[in-house]
Amino acid sequence: MVKIYVMRILVAANCYNELPYIPYMVEYYRNQGCELLINDNYSTDGTYEWLMENRIPTVRTDTNESFLLQKLNLELTKAVQILKPDWVLYCGIDIYYFFPKGIKEEIMIAESKNCNLIEVNHCTAYNTGEDFQLPFYKNYFYVSLGRRLQMVAKFDNTLSFGPDALRVQSKRVHFSNGLLINYGMCKPPQEREETFNRRKKAWELGESKGHGVHYKPAHDKNWLWEKEKLLDVRKTNLFNLFK
Numbered sequence: 595m596v597k598i599y600v601m602r603i604l605v606a607a608n609c610y611n612e613l614p615y616i617p618y619m620v621e622y623y624r625n626q627g628c629e630l631l632i633n634d635n636y637s638t639d640g641t642y643e644w645l646m647e648n649r650i651p652t653v654r655t656d657t658n659e660s661f662l663l664q665k666l667n668l669e670l671t672k673a674v675q676i677l678k679p680d681w682v683l684y685c686g687i688d689i690y691y692f693f694p695k696g697i698k699e700e701i702m703i704a705e706s707k708n709c710n711l712i713e714v715n716h717c718t719a720y721n722t723g724e725d726f727q728l729p730f731y732k733n734y735f736y737v738s739l740g741r742r743l744q745m746v747a748k749f750d751n752t753l754s755f756g757p758d759a760l761r762v763q764s765k766r767v768h769f770s771n772g773l774l775i776n777y778g779m780c781k782p783p784q785e786r787e788e789t790f791n792r793r794k795k796a797w798e799l800g801e802s803k804g805h806g807v808h809y810k811p812a813h814d815k816n817w818l819w820e821k822e823k824l825l826d827v828r829k830t831n832l833f834n835l836f837k
Contacts, residue, residue: 603628603697604679606755608655608666610635610792612687613644615781618729619687620650626697631677633670635661651677660795663805667755674753682753684745684760686776690731691746693772694834701746704768711765712746714772715739715832720779720819730777736824743774757805773832783817 605623609616609632620630632652634642645652655669674682681701683691691714693700704712717737719730727733744767747753747760754761779786790813793806 601681601698601701602679603681603683603701604631604674604677604749605629605683605685606631606633606670606674607685607687607689608633608635608663608670609637609641609687610661611637611639611641611785611788613637613639613641614728615687615730616641616644617648619685619690620648622690622729622731623683623685623697628683628697629679631670631673633666633673635666657796658799659792660799660801661789661792661806662796662799662801663757664801667757671754674749674755675751679749682747682749682760684747684755686778688730688778688781689774689776691772691774692731693770700770700772704748704770707766707768709766709768710748710750710762711744711760711767712770712772713742713744713767714746714770714774716741716743716774716776717825717827717832718776718779719827720824721781721783721817722819722821722824724780726782730780731775734777734780735827736819736821737775737827738824742769745774757802775827779812779817779819786812786817 605628630650632650634652634654636656653673655666717739719734719737722736743758745760747762752763790809793809797803
């Protein structure tokens with residue numbers, strides 16, 4: 595009997611009160627053949643119950659109502675080390691990856707080059723006054739470009755989660771034309787304010803103020819951005835990845 599090898603691609607994310615958003619994120623990644631692992635930060639809105647009902651592998655980490663990223667990432671690292679997938683995508687409930695031929699195909703390209711990290715383009719999408727609609731990637735198009743990120747990695751025992759990065763020893767990077775979009779700033783202002791308060795509590799507890807530094811200027815503009823100061827991703831070649 596011939597045993598067929600199936601590559602295990604794991605999407606791993608920290609999560610707090612994401613009930614309106616997580617079904618879209620789960621569907622998106624499952625449709626690309628990915629497994630999921632969620633580290634629930636003791637959500638209070640029914641997110642954890644939804645994860646259980648839908649049989650999503652989940653661990654829970656209590657940070658006393660603050661966004662302690664280092665602690666959350668440590669527990670996420672431990673959980674991934676137990677599962678030992680082939681590849682890992684560091685994600686968020688509002689983060690989506692887009693590749694020309696899909697996630698699995700991009701990983702196979704990296705494998706063929708003997709690479710263990712995939713670096714992607716990265717941008718942040720913003721609420722510019724649109725009527726709130728989901729899923730994010732079909733409704734929000736005004737973005738700012740950020741630095742390229744290394745958040746997709748081949749699993750080995752050295753893998754760990756850092757701020758906006760996966761870390762492995764002896765890294766060999768595949769420089770991809772893919773795109774990561776963070777849609778967190780498209781959420782309603784009251785939700786952003788709650789997240790900002792969790793960030794501030796974490797800073798008071800010693801978390802680096804570099805983790806979430808972008809929340810202060812966003813708060814000052816009441817979580818609303820001007821289209822004229824942003825890039826419409828539909829007018830770039832990046833849009834071809836997900837239209």
